[in-house]
Amino acid sequence: MIVTTLTYKKPLSEVQKYLNEHIVFLEKFYAKNVFLASGRRDNRVGGVIIVLSNDLQEVKEIMALDPFYKH
DSSP: OEEEEEEOOSOHHHHHTTHHHHHHHHHHHHHTTOEEEEEEOGGGSEEEEEESOSOHHHHHHHHTTSHHHHO
16 A cells, blocks of 8 residues: 655646546546545645555556646
């Protein structure tokens, strides 16, 4: 299990534009039983995702698919 933390590098107004795509991303990996839990961090500065994998490279590849990461 790997815990990932996301920190927004753009203003929240820009992040909000990709929220629906991010939710689809989360749902896809929950459906595959890859994500155990996720949620916002305090003050909306980012989020946390618990990934059910011990392979750091695999987790990096998955996280690179997140619309928040791509934009």
